[in-house]
Amino acid sequence: MKKDAMDQRTNQHAKLIDDWITHYRPFTSQGKNASYIPALEKANSSHLGISIIEPDGTIIKSGDWEVTFTLQSISKVISFIVTCMHHGIPYVLERVDLEPTGDPFDSIIRLEMHKHGKPFNPMINAGAITVSSILPGETPKAKLESVLTLMEKMVGKPFTYNEEVFRSEWETANRNRALAYYLKETGYLDMDVEEALEVYLKQCSIEVNTEDIALIGLVLANDGYHPIRKEQILPKEIARLAKSLMLTCGVYNNSGRFAAFIGIPAKTGVSGGIMAAVPPRVRQVASPLLEGCGIGIYGPAIDEYGSSVAGVLLLEKIANTWDLSIF
Ligand SMILES: NC(=O)CC[C@H](N)C(=O)O
Known part of the structure; x- marks a missing residue:
């Protein structure tokens, strides 16, 4: 044309x-x-x-x-991609499944009903918190950085997270904390609960x-x-x-x-x-x-x-x- x-x-x-x-x-x-x-x-x-x-x-x-x-939850797609690029798909799928739940994003019910704690998929909060815990890097800062870096590669400009939104959710995240503790207990969280939550909630707060x-x-x-x-x-x-x-x-x-x-x-x-x-x-x-x-x-x-x-x-x-x- x-x-x-x-x-x-x-x-x-x-x-x-x-x-x-x-x-x-x-x-x-x-x-x-x-x-x-x-x-x-x-x-x-x-x-x-x-x-x-x-x-x-x-x-x-x-x-x-x-x-x-x-x-917010759009970040789950990016963190999933980063972990697959870093560890390879099989490693990630050992920790999180690919099945829809038919439940709300923050539902806790299926964690106890399915393969003892393995989250159904990385788009619900449970799966996304597991994925955040295996992002590349030893510290929460390095893990968040890995998400920001891939975004910069895709979009061609640097990104940061919004501190106010992060703080606001951090202080009220009782349900996500409950999910993270459950995941820790069943062996699906590769880091300390509070640190995994910090990574997850900061990636959700990227502007x-x-x-x-x-x-x-x-x-x-x-x-x-x-x-x-x-x-x-x-x-x-x-x-x-x-x-x-x-x-x-x-x-x-x-x-x-x-x-x-x-x-x-x-x-x-x-x-x-x-x-x-x-x-x-x-x-x-x-x-x-x-x-x-x-x-x-x-x-x-x-x-x-x-x-x-x-x-x-x-x-x-x-x-x-x-x-x-x-x-
Ligand atoms: N569906 C969403 O966007 C949820 C993301 C939000 N940060 C939470 O964990 O509750």
Whole structure:
């Protein structure tokens, strides 16, 4: 396609996205900011923003795309990738399974029902705390650094964590502490409980905007290859594993519906972020984004599953209008 025609096409899509942001913003009132982490309650609950990045570097940004927020559970995808890159997939899968639970993200019930303490998957808190404890490095600082380093490689800029959000969750993390103690007792925690929690809660507090997570989504969509920088950042097998976990477990007990009606590997977090990886499509359809894309969405008012209410509706609209489902 000629450059002018491409620009025109992108402008049309950008206009549609603007319209959809306006349409879905009122739906933020159907959700509530996460309040169990007091610092998250302070976010402006009417915010809604999106970035979409295509492999050729075309970016569409709309609404509150630039507002920063913390990764929360989106960080679980990155820490899982880091541990697989460092230890190899079999080592990690000895400590955490790949099965959906059908339970909320912070559920404790299945730890006692399944292989004596082995977490079902790395997208729920139990599995993610185990994964944080085996991140490369001896100290919590070094382990967190390993997550920040991979993010910097994917996005091309340095990241830090938000101290206020970390402190706020650290002081109220009784349930995560309970999970960590249980994991320690059953041998699925490779470090001291408080240190493992420090790593996990700091990785959850890493600050991003929608463009950052759209870029990470784009790299995953392209099997670990960064199409703009033309560089393989992580092995294809690990990117696929991460995407399969996003699809089957990324939205916890709403993952089935999400797969059925949206059909895009995605990970949500209680701060209202959604990171989606749309792979290139093999079927012939008359729709945009055929080469795939990364999508980052932010809207802090969340639903009962811990996902942005308006963000999920917006992603559903985009996926269905532009035929982005992988199925
Ligand atoms: N679903 C989420 O985003 C949960 C992350 C949050 N830090 C927690 O552990 O509770």
